[in-house]
Amino acid sequence: MSKAVLKADHLGITFGGLKAVTDFNAEIGEHELVGLIGPNGAGKTTIFNLLTGVYQPTEGSVYLDGKSMAGKKPHQMVKAGIARTFQNIRLFKDMTVIENVKVAFNQHMKYSVFGGMLRLPSFWKEEDGIDGKARELLRVFNMEDLAQNTAKNLPYGQQRKLEIARALATGAKVLLLDEPAAGMNPTETMELMNAIATIRERFGISIILIEHDMSLVMKICERIIVIDYGQIIATGTPAEVANNPKVIGAYLGE
Amino acid sequence: MLKVKNLNVSYGAIHAIHDVSLEVNEGEIVSLIGANGAGKTTTLSTITGLKKAASGEVTLDGQNLLAMPAPKIVGLGLAHVPEGRRIFAEMTVAENLEMGAYTRRERAEVQQSIEDVYGRFPRLKERYRQVAGTLSGGEQQMLAIGRALMSRPKILLMDEPSMGLSPLLVKEIFAIIGEVNASGVTVLLVEQNAKMALSIANRAYVLETGRVVMEGDAKELMGNSEIKKAYLGA
Amino acid sequence: MKNSHKKAAASYAVNLVLVLLLFAALYFLVSSGTVNRYYADLISLVCINVTLAVSLNLVTGVLGQLVLGHAGFMLVGAYACALFTKSSALPISVSFPIGLVLAGLMSAVFGVVIGVPALRLRGDYLAIITLGFGEIIRVVANNLKITGGAMGLSGIQAIANRKNPAGMLPYAFFIAAAAIFISFAFARSRHGRAVIAIREDEIAAEASGINTTYYKLLAFVLAAFIAGVAGGLYAHHLGVIDPAKYDFNRSVEILIMVVLGGMGSITGSVISASVLTVLPEALRSFSNYRMLAYSIVLICVMLFRPTGLLGKYEFSLSGTVARFTGKKKPAAAGGVKGGGAQ
Amino acid sequence: MNVFMTQTLNGLGLGSIYALIALGYSMVYGIVKLINFAHGDIIMVGGYVVLLMMVTMGLPLWMAVIGSVLFCALAGVLIERIAYRRLLNHGAPRISLLITAIGVSIFLQNLFQLIFGSDAKSVPQMFAFPPIAIGSLQIASSTIINIVVSVLMMIGLHLLVNKSRMGKAMRATSEDAGAAMLMGINTNHTVAFTFAVGSALAAVGAVLYCNTYPQLKPVMGNLLGLKAFVAAVLGGIGSIPGAMLGGYILGVAESWTKSYISSNLTDAVVFGILIVVLLLKPTGLLGKNVKEKV
Amino acid sequence: SSSSTESSAPGGEPASSEDAAAPEEPPEEDDAAPTADGETIKIGGLAPLTGDVSQYGTAVDNAVKLAVADINAAGGVLGKQVEYICYDEKGDANEAVNAYNKLVNDDGVVALVGDVTSKPTEAVAQRALDDNLPMITASGTAEGITQGRPNVFRACFIDPFQGQLMASYAINKLGAKTAAILFDNGDPYSTGIADAFEAYAKENGLEIVAKEGYQTGTPDFNSQLTTIKEKNPDVLMIPVYYQDVALIAVQAKNLGLTSKMLGADGWDGVLEKIDASNVDALKDVYFCSQYSAESTDENLQSFLATYKETYGLEANMFAVLGYDAMQIMAAAINKAGSTDPDAIIAALGETNYAGLTGTTTFDESNNPVREAIITTVADGAYKFVENYKM
Numbered sequence A: 001m002s003k004a005v006l007k008a009d010h011l012g013i014t015f016g017g018l019k020a021v022t023d024f025n026a027e028i029g030e031h032e033l034v035g036l037i038g039p040n041g042a043g044k045t046t047i048f049n050l051l052t053g054v055y056q057p058t059e060g061s062v063y064l065d066g067k068s069m070a071g072k073k074p075h076q077m078v079k080a081g082i083a084r085t086f087q088n089i090r091l092f093k094d095m096t097v098i099e100n101v102k103v104a105f106n107q108h109m110k111y112s113v114f115g116g117m118l119r120l121p122s123f124w125k126e127e128d129g130i131d132g133k134a135r136e137l138l139r140v141f142n143m144e145d146l147a148q149n150t151a152k153n154l155p156y157g158q159q160r161k162l163e164i165a166r167a168l169a170t171g172a173k174v175l176l177l178d179e180p181a182a183g184m185n186p187t188e189t190m191e192l193m194n195a196i197a198t199i200r201e202r203f204g205i206s207i208i209l210i211e212h213d214m215s216l217v218m219k220i221c222e223r224i225i226v227i228d229y230g231q232i233i234a235t236g237t238p239a240e241v242a243n244n245p246k247v248i249g250a251y252l253g254e
Numbered sequence B: 001m002l003k004v005k006n007l008n009v010s011y012g013a014i015h016a017i018h019d020v021s022l023e024v025n026e027g028e029i030v031s032l033i034g035a036n037g038a039g040k041t042t043t044l045s046t047i048t049g050l051k052k053a054a055s056g057e058v059t060l061d062g063q064n065l066l067a068m069p070a071p072k073i074v075g076l077g078l079a080h081v082p083e084g085r086r087i088f089a090e091m092t093v094a095e096n097l098e099m100g101a102y103t104r105r106e107r108a109e110v111q112q113s114i115e116d117v118y119g120r121f122p123r124l125k126e127r128y129r130q131v132a133g134t135l136s137g138g139e140q141q142m143l144a145i146g147r148a149l150m151s152r153p154k155i156l157l158m159d160e161p162s163m164g165l166s167p168l169l170v171k172e173i174f175a176i177i178g179e180v181n182a183s184g185v186t187v188l189l190v191e192q193n194a195k196m197a198l199s200i201a202n203r204a205y206v207l208e209t210g211r212v213v214m215e216g217d218a219k220e221l222m223g224n225s226e227i228k229k230a231y232l233g234a
Numbered sequence C: 001m002k003n004s005h006k007k008a009a010a011s012y013a014v015n016l017v018l019v020l021l022l023f024a025a026l027y028f029l030v031s032s033g034t035v036n037r038y039y040a041d042l043i044s045l046v047c048i049n050v051t052l053a054v055s056l057n058l059v060t061g062v063l064g065q066l067v068l069g070h071a072g073f074m075l076v077g078a079y080a081c082a083l084f085t086k087s088s089a090l091p092i093s094v095s096f097p098i099g100l101v102l103a104g105l106m107s108a109v110f111g112v113v114i115g116v117p118a119l120r121l122r123g124d125y126l127a128i129i130t131l132g133f134g135e136i137i138r139v140v141a142n143n144l145k146i147t148g149g150a151m152g153l154s155g156i157q158a159i160a161n162r163k164n165p166a167g168m169l170p171y172a173f174f175i176a177a178a179a180i181f182i183s184f185a186f187a188r189s190r191h192g193r194a195v196i197a198i199r200e201d202e203i204a205a206e207a208s209g210i211n212t213t214y215y216k217l218l219a220f221v222l223a224a225f226i227a228g229v230a231g232g233l234y235a236h237h238l239g240v241i242d243p244a245k246y247d248f249n250r251s252v253e254i255l256i257m258v259v260l261g262g263m264g265s266i267t268g269s270v271i272s273a274s275v276l277t278v279l280p281e282a283l284r285s286f287s288n289y290r291m292l293a294y295s296i297v298l299i300c301v302m303l304f305r306p307t308g309l310l311g312k313y314e315f316s317l318s319g320t321v322a323r324f325t326g327k328k329k330p331a332a333a334g335g336v337k338g339g340g341a342q
Numbered sequence D: 001m002n003v004f005m006t007q008t009l010n011g012l013g014l015g016s017i018y019a020l021i022a023l024g025y026s027m028v029y030g031i032v033k034l035i036n037f038a039h040g041d042i043i044m045v046g047g048y049v050v051l052l053m054m055v056t057m058g059l060p061l062w063m064a065v066i067g068s069v070l071f072c073a074l075a076g077v078l079i080e081r082i083a084y085r086r087l088l089n090h091g092a093p094r095i096s097l098l099i100t101a102i103g104v105s106i107f108l109q110n111l112f113q114l115i116f117g118s119d120a121k122s123v124p125q126m127f128a129f130p131p132i133a134i135g136s137l138q139i140a141s142s143t144i145i146n147i148v149v150s151v152l153m154m155i156g157l158h159l160l161v162n163k164s165r166m167g168k169a170m171r172a173t174s175e176d177a178g179a180a181m182l183m184g185i186n187t188n189h190t191v192a193f194t195f196a197v198g199s200a201l202a203a204v205g206a207v208l209y210c211n212t213y214p215q216l217k218p219v220m221g222n223l224l225g226l227k228a229f230v231a232a233v234l235g236g237i238g239s240i241p242g243a244m245l246g247g248y249i250l251g252v253a254e255s256w257t258k259s260y261i262s263s264n265l266t267d268a269v270v271f272g273i274l275i276v277v278l279l280l281k282p283t284g285l286l287g288k289n290v291k292e293k294v
Numbered sequence E: 001s002s003s004s005t006e007s008s009a010p011g012g013e014p015a016s017s018e019d020a021a022a023p024e025e026p027p028e029e030d031d032a033a034p035t036a037d038g039e040t041i042k043i044g045g046l047a048p049l050t051g052d053v054s055q056y057g058t059a060v061d062n063a064v065k066l067a068v069a070d071i072n073a074a075g076g077v078l079g080k081q082v083e084y085i086c087y088d089e090k091g092d093a094n095e096a097v098n099a100y101n102k103l104v105n106d107d108g109v110v111a112l113v114g115d116v117t118s119k120p121t122e123a124v125a126q127r128a129l130d131d132n133l134p135m136i137t138a139s140g141t142a143e144g145i146t147q148g149r150p151n152v153f154r155a156c157f158i159d160p161f162q163g164q165l166m167a168s169y170a171i172n173k174l175g176a177k178t179a180a181i182l183f184d185n186g187d188p189y190s191t192g193i194a195d196a197f198e199a200y201a202k203e204n205g206l207e208i209v210a211k212e213g214y215q216t217g218t219p220d221f222n223s224q225l226t227t228i229k230e231k232n233p234d235v236l237m238i239p240v241y242y243q244d245v246a247l248i249a250v251q252a253k254n255l256g257l258t259s260k261m262l263g264a265d266g267w268d269g270v271l272e273k274i275d276a277s278n279v280d281a282l283k284d285v286y287f288c289s290q291y292s293a294e295s296t297d298e299n300l301q302s303f304l305a306t307y308k309e310t311y312g313l314e315a316n317m318f319a320v321l322g323y324d325a326m327q328i329m330a331a332a333i334n335k336a337g338s339t340d341p342d343a344i345i346a347a348l349g350e351t352n353y354a355g356l357t358g359t360t361t362f363d364e365s366n367n368p369v370r371e372a373i374i375t376t377v378a379d380g381a382y383k384f385v386e387n388y389k390m
């Protein structure tokens, strides 16, 4: 495995006595695509919340490129290079598709409040640049034509993709996808799978993927981490995991 | 038992449902499948009275449902597991289940039904005092199904019950649907997971952009090549 | 992409010319006496209320947070400006503009002091806490020596007077125009985009790298600044400050202007602020019935147009001109008019 | 010490009125998330109805009270039906609802101003009890009446919401009206019922108010409503014991401020307390804090 | 460009006749008609016709209308009929300034009779000074109103005078040794009198044991009254307007407070705001007034009768002052011989007018030299006690 980009070190969190995640250790290498699976309520989303600063861990810490992320707020995590999507789609519903993406470019833009309000040259220059970049990103997802549509009017599958595009726009090194294929039919799922593969290539990023659709997970993940009751119960290649009796018993079923 | 005839439904200018007709007979499991935005949820909501129809007819045991407000329809013995679960997030698991039995008055029996639900979903029993909003996605789905069963319905409408569930649980849920049906409850099932939905159902309807494009015996549809291509990912 | 710059520049130029023409027309009407001083003052009052509504729209429409203490900022600005002009030895034509800037700054300072704690809350709780701060500002002003206590301040030099009936017009008019422009421009800049994103989904905004605390405060303070300037104008328009009048009800009045016009629509704010200023004056003789009628209209508008009269529609001067001259309205080209949720 | 006790009781007496009104705010807010700014004006309506029945129609007090309670309950239901339901059922922006409520408030004030004139009307004495002597100091009988009535009302309401079927329906409707319908709950009735109860409580509040401050004017609901609303938020809006607690705290804080700090600053202190509480506990003293899970 | 259709013609003001179960239309209805040459002299009025102090406003407005009728019947002013245009300012300074603006700049009035209460009057007086508009208030007693404003006059005595007078009365006639004050902290009228009372009391050996303020609009005075009761003062001075007086008196009674209560001109009208069942709350009360209905002056009695006949209400002190104020203004315009503001102001300064409240002349601060009368309440009615001089 190449050098670890993201490292979870003894991560743990309790909610009023409930140990949702305990002693979670993982290293995600550069350019790696790792699956995170486990039964409902196992703590997968919670792990994402810990990795993105939504929750502060009660123990352990997160390292990005070797630097501790302790105490960082979500937007600071994003700045550091960790972006995510949500289990329940969270788009800026009344904004256009392209504006949704542009929001995520904000942290890379520099013009000042006055530059914007007074329409100084810096405003025009950067806005033009960002417009181009946002369109480029949409093109990756075959969504360029939808740029001016209002986000809430997109079909479900497109909304999922837009959310991913927005996360990418932050310039993240690590992308966390929480059940991106939920609610999609097999055809749509296939399309999504291709998109994920493409972006990994194009942007050279690492991805952690939570998903219950095994056809997807098994096909594209290089490595899978399985958790149950907040603890890792298995890790390995898709094939290893799929044949692990613990995993079958707790998650896959016969 | 449930009859839908020439149903039309719109959201403002969007005409979501065109002349949809379908029928669910007593004791059956009927599946309604179709892509995103096909109008499955809209159909269910209209049957339950959450959404107003533009025209058409919906009857349950001969009673006209379109003229009835939702709560009354529920009183007739229809339960609906809505899309997105819609559990009462600030109530505990146990309170959610009690709410499911709102139309029933006998305390002891309600308590028994709660135990039955716990029997089906032991996870819920573990979490019975947890505030439902903090449950994981799958736990919430179990709760939603459990809550619907609490009213002891004659007919159960389910909107994508397998969404977001682990493979093991998906199997379980479908097993439960089978059991519930076996205990005499008629089921109208909306699913993305066409493979499972067709394998459990007696009959099925395929919805595309608001229209019924195919209907028939579930097993037969499963063999249909178009269906295979579009919905089974083969 | 350069094309979009040209279009934008052209549209700004058209707008500027139209605004100047409008001003010239008004100024002529007033200074020539064609329109008497009463109407001249009414025009100024309209401009002041437009400024207020537009500023509140920044928080309520663009940021999507309910604020019920806007009058407090106005009061701070009113005092800051009036106390400065009263105590300064400079001629009023110099001290007034300085006072207005001071009014805005002072109010912005209050915006920061109030915003930092208040903006940690959301929704109705934010509304309530701003209400609380607004009332405290008023009560304290009611009890301080420097603010004239309950008596308030009087003897504030009127900018429009017998000799110069159009004195207030340029200030009020151009400040309103500037407030409108700034709001438009802000909402369509990266900062405005961030603020709108927060309105749409705060959690997602944070997850997109937006420092939500900072941007919320930014919108809030900007609104406070503009409201403060409007307060300064108002003090010199009326000539007195009665702190009791800058209470919760005043805040609600401004809020109604915003919501009635259409939340997030600056055009809507401008129209409804104007109408709601002129109408009560026009109906002065029916004072008993006018409020009754007003309330019924208010309820009906909300019932049948819940998003306000204009919803989120924006009227574009230059676009209209373009349509008249037969040119096509420039499409909402990216970069120029990226006004997300507008 | 004696004075301190008296001042505290004075505060509780005033706070009882706030509390009763706050209960109405809290119930309505709890169920439809609407800050019902017209609620304060329902008290005004209740007061005028009592006055009308007692003075103009010459009815005995108890009949006037019942009449006023019924009238206000009905008015509450009507207002909900005419001015709010359409918006509630169409998922209109909540701020539109707020503005409608303000519209109703302005309407009621001006309607009553047209009917009864804008200046105050005096109210006859209601309960002619002499002041009650505790030790060397006297307490106005109204203070005691206020406290007792408000406590009784709160207990009743608490039982209603937590023990009755209607109460369950109210809680479910408040969380998710659509899902509540799926449970077989008639949400329209539930909301109407909530308005009826809230308004009836306002009528009781009106009676206590008139007994304590024998004067009515069309705009009296403004300040009173605002204070009661602050009380509701302070205690945790949506919570019944919270509304009571908030009311009492507010009343006592006012009384103490007047007697020990400065009566000029009462409102500043009241709002100061509100702000401090909200900053420390953003959902009020007894409010539940439910964070959104992502 | 005056839009006289919008202005309320005299007597046509809906609000002013609202409370008056008027048996007949106010008499000046037909006098509104312009004179043969089609011109009138417009005089503006501002008064709270609705709101908390509307009783004062309607009294003044009603009386001014009677005065206008009398003036017009006697040939008008400068040979022209007087047109009186009055707007309701609701007791609110902002409203007052806006309405003032309309009167002066749109309706084109040449003089102003108003406002009624001190706070809005003060605001308007400042505007009038800028515009050099002749102005007289019937009842605005705050000292500052006429100070430094040569164009502003008043028909009533001033607050410092009322405060001192009542303190002196408490000492000399009621034998008080200790006093407390309860006042409206948000109103300059109230604070003005309270301060004057306090200063005079201190100088003359009346101990102030408590001085309690309250915030405008509150109905609750229990805390302040409890504090006061604890000090058990001989007299309690309450220089506030009638609605609050009614509330305070009842709460004081309910708390068992027994001090004698004192008030100022704002007390006039309190009886209308207190129910018969509570009227025993008003015993041992004394307040100062500027006329007595029990006076035998013929003009006064005839005015009171006409007023009652026209409006179906008893005239109060402010009606009387309102009538005089209008007459003083009319006389000044006549004397000036034109509507030139400077001329009118000069004429006002030289006023020597024998009216319902005696002979009015103005001192160097444009205040009339007035005597005061002490009034009390007995058996649910106002009672003349005595003429009192400090």
Ligand SMILES: Nc1ncnc2c1ncn2[C@@H]1O[C@H](COP(=O)(O)OP(=O)(O)OP(=O)(O)O)[C@@H](O)[C@H]1O
Pocket (backbone or CB within 6 Å): A015, A018, A020, A038, A039, A040, A041, A042, A043, A044, A045, A046, A047, A087, B134, B135, B136, B137, B138, B139, B164, D293
């Ligand atoms: N804020 C919270 N307060 C209390 N309990 C919580 C909270 N967040 C999560 N939990 C609990 O922690 C456990 C893990 O939840 P999480 O959402 O991480 O599960 P998950 O693995 O993502 O499941 P799913 O696949 O169903 O989405 C669950 O039992 C949940 O109830």
Ligand SMILES: Nc1ncnc2c1ncn2[C@@H]1O[C@H](COP(=O)(O)OP(=O)(O)OP(=O)(O)O)[C@@H](O)[C@H]1O
Pocket (backbone or CB within 6 Å): A156, B011, B014, B016, B034, B035, B036, B037, B038, B039, B040, B041, B042, B043, B083, B192
């Ligand atoms: N609230 C709404 N407002 C406007 N249009 C809506 C609304 N809800 C649904 N629609 C539209 O109605 C059509 C049918 O939607 P519906 O939700 O019934 O589809 P579905 O088959 O349930 O899809 P999914 O698989 O995504 O749940 C879609 O085109 C959708 O965009």
Ligand SMILES: CC(C)C[C@H](N)C(=O)O
Pocket (backbone or CB within 6 Å): E056, E116, E117, E118, E119, E139, E140, E141, E142, E189, E265, E266, E267, E318
């Ligand atoms: C009408 C009067 C009671 C007014 C009072 N004298 C004042 O100056 O405010």
Ligand SMILES: [Mg+2]
Pocket (backbone or CB within 6 Å): A044, A045, A046, A087, B136, B137
């Ligand atoms: Mg999850």
Ligand SMILES: [Mg+2]
Pocket (backbone or CB within 6 Å): B040, B041, B042, B083, B159
């Ligand atoms: Mg659906």
